[in-house]
Amino acid sequence: MRVSFPFLSRKQVRIAPPLLLTILYLVLILIGSGALYLPASVTQPITFSDALFTATSAVTVTGLAVVDTGSNFTFVGQALILMLIQLGGLGLMTFAALVLSVLGLPIGLRHHNFLLEDLNQTSLHHLAGLIKTILSVVLTCELVGSILLLTVFVPDLGWKQGAWFSVFHSVSAFNNAGFSLMPDSLTRWATNPMMNLIIPALLLIGGIGFSVISDVSRHRNWRQLSLHSKLMLTGSAALIIWSVAMFAALEWTNPDTLGAFTNPLDKLQVSWFQGFTTRTAGFNTVDIGALHDTTALTVMLLMIIGAGSTSTAGGIKVTTFIVLVMATIAFFRRHNHLHAFGRSIKLEEVMKVLALTMMSIFVIMSGIFVITLSHDGDFLSLVFEVTSAFGTVGLSRGMTGELDTLGRIVIEVTMFIGRVGPLSLGFFLARRTAPRISYPASQIYLG
Numbered sequence: 001m002r003v004s005f006p007f008l009s010r011k012q013v014r015i016a017p018p019l020l021l022t023i024l025y026l027v028l029i030l031i032g033s034g035a036l037y038l039p040a041s042v043t044q045p046i047t048f049s050d051a052l053f054t055a056t057s058a059v060t061v062t063g064l065a066v067v068d069t070g071s072n073f074t075f076v077g078q079a080l081i082l083m084l085i086q087l088g089g090l091g092l093m094t095f096a097a098l099v100l101s102v103l104g105l106p107i108g109l110r111h112h113n114f115l116l117e118d119l120n121q122t123s124l125h126h127l128a129g130l131i132k133t134i135l136s137v138v139l140t141c142e143l144v145g146s147i148l149l150l151t152v153f154v155p156d157l158g159w160k161q162g163a164w165f166s167v168f169h170s171v172s173a174f175n176n177a178g179f180s181l182m183p184d185s186l187t188r189w190a191t192n193p194m195m196n197l198i199i200p201a202l203l204l205i206g207g208i209g210f211s212v213i214s215d216v217s218r219h220r221n222w223r224q225l226s227l228h229s230k231l232m233l234t235g236s237a238a239l240i241i242w243s244v245a246m247f248a249a250l251e252w253t254n255p256d257t258l259g260a261f262t263n264p265l266d267k268l269q270v271s272w273f274q275g276f277t278t279r280t281a282g283f284n285t286v287d288i289g290a291l292h293d294t295t296a297l298t299v300m301l302l303m304i305i306g307a308g309s310t311s312t313a314g315g316i317k318v319t320t321f322i323v324l325v326m327a328t329i330a331f332f333r334r335h336n337h338l339h340a341f342g343r344s345i346k347l348e349e350v351m352k353v354l355a356l357t358m359m360s361i362f363v364i365m366s367g368i369f370v371i372t373l374s375h376d377g378d379f380l381s382l383v384f385e386v387t388s389a390f391g392t393v394g395l396s397r398g399m400t401g402e403l404d405t406l407g408r409i410v411i412e413v414t415m416f417i418g419r420v421g422p423l424s425l426g427f428f429l430a431r432r433t434a435p436r437i438s439y440p441a442s443q444i445y446l447g
Contacts, residue, residue, distance in 0.1 A: 025059060025088075025416070029052070029056050029416075030055075032080065032084045034051075035080050036055055036077055037051040040076050041076050041077030042072060042073055043073065043074055049408060053411075053412060054066070054069075058177065060392050060415040060416055060418065061177040061178075061312060061392055061419070062314075062388075062389060062394045062419075063178025063282035063283075063394020063395075064282075064389060064394050064415070065400060066400055069179055070180070081179060082179075085179060088177075089177065089206070090135070090175070134210055137213060141174050141202060141205055142167075142202075145166075145170035145174060145202045146166045148198045149165070149169060149198055150162060150163065152189055152194050152198070153166050153169075164181075168181055169186075169199070173203055174202045174312065176203060176207050176280045176311075176313045176314070177312075178281045178282020178283050179282075180283060184287075185283050185285070186199070187286065187287070190261075190266075190269070190273070190286065191266045195273075195285075199277075199283060200276040200277075203277060206312040207313035208232060208307065208308045209232060209308030209309050210311065211229070211308075212228070215228075216233075228309075228319060230340070230341045231318070232309075235318040235319065239318065243276075243298070243302055244272055245275075246295075246298050247271045247298070251295055254291070254292060256290030257286040258286070270285050278302045278393070278395065279302045279305060279306055279307055280306050280307045280313035280315060280393055281393065293380060296397070299384075299395065300387045303315065304316060304390070304391055314418050315392070316356055316360050320352075320353050320357070323338070323345060324353050338350065360390065363414065364387060364390050364414075367386040367390070367411075367413075367414045368382065368383055371385070371386060371410045373406065374404055375402075375403070375404070381397040381398065384396070384397050384399075385399045385403075385411060386414055389411045389418060390415075390417070391418060392418050
């Protein structure tokens with residue numbers, strides 16, 4: 001199906017949904033850039049390149065910054081950035097729901113009366129219900145998060161600044177954006193128990209995917225959950241445990257990170273926080289540039305994986321990674337079919353995984369190649385920067401502010417592709433195929 005604009009010419013102009021998605025995001029970035037460039041938005045003049053980079057990072061909910069958000073932007077500028085973050089995170093989900101519904105494809109709300117499971121049916125009434133549900137979840141989580149964060153920021157910053165910090169960081173966290181109003185992110189509150197509970201909770205809810213949230217809320221029984229939800233929940237739990245354990249093990253004695261804390265409980269809190277934020281959010285409570293090379297490599301792998309489909313997060317997505325691993329194991333075991341939790345995974349889904357993975361590798365390697373043309377120096381930091389941009393994470397080893405024009409363009413394009421590209425590819429690859437194996441077929445959502 002195509003979106004038509006008959007008023008543009010005597011012949012209808014047909015725009016494919018993925019192209020329309022790309023255009024909408026480009027327009028939003030350009031409008032945001034112009035707004036952030038205005039004198040009312042900044043405390044001191046910035047270049048349009050600075051404004052463009054900031055707007056791109058905000059709309060793609062990445063968090064990489066070439067100027068300090070807290071000191072270089074006025075309250076108006078910070079509010080504009082927050083609006084771009086909200087539109088970039090929430091707008092992507094609602095528009096994805098719209099496009100999927102127009103295409104007659106399910107978006108993960110199994111047995112939900114908002115959208116029918118039949119791939120050939122579309123219901124605008126159900127679509128409106130779905131968007132209403134997403135909005136209610138987003139507003140509730142961000143409101144509760146803002147209220148709880150008052151206990152962290154108000155005692156240190158006072159009511160006026162503390163309240164704004166609470167709202168800003170709650171929205172930024174839920175949308176997995178990673179933008180902070182402090183130059184060193186959240187390192188000031190590295191050992192604050194509330195900070196280490198609230199921010200990870202917002203990251204988890206925002207990154208798990210609304211298909212999973214709806215499925216869990218409607219089917220409290222594990223057996224009734226969809227295959228997608230089961231894979232997301234088990235995969236996310238395993239990745240969180242693995243990432244926290246690896247960060248603690250690798251950085252425990254590093255004097256520039258965990259080694260700076262004498263209390264083992266503080267070290268575990270910091271490891272816990274970084275275990276959540278490395279896959280998509282971009283907040284940090286330790287100096288990322290001081291990480292061991294092995295830890296940086298681990299973080300890059302997590303940034304590429306990302307979080308859940310139909311969520312505010314980036315990356316190739318958890319389900320994509322799981323299916324890729326399952327397909328690899330099946331190959332070595334000489335199995336012809338994939339199945340999990342009593343459900344089959346269709347060959348079409350495996351082909352999507354392969355296509356998405358290859359596209360991701362191509363984008364990352366191309367970005368690394370181009371950026372090293374003008375930045376011949378710290379190779380690990382450059383690779384880390386490009387990987388962070390593709391995963392829309394926002395973590396940096398200090399290279400963002402040192403990028404020249406070519407470097408900024410590379411990161412901007414990588415951020416944009418990392419946010420819009422995988423979803424657009426998913427639209428192109430979404431096709432209905434007949435079941436080919438004996439297990440009951442069940443849809444999962446990749447990228």
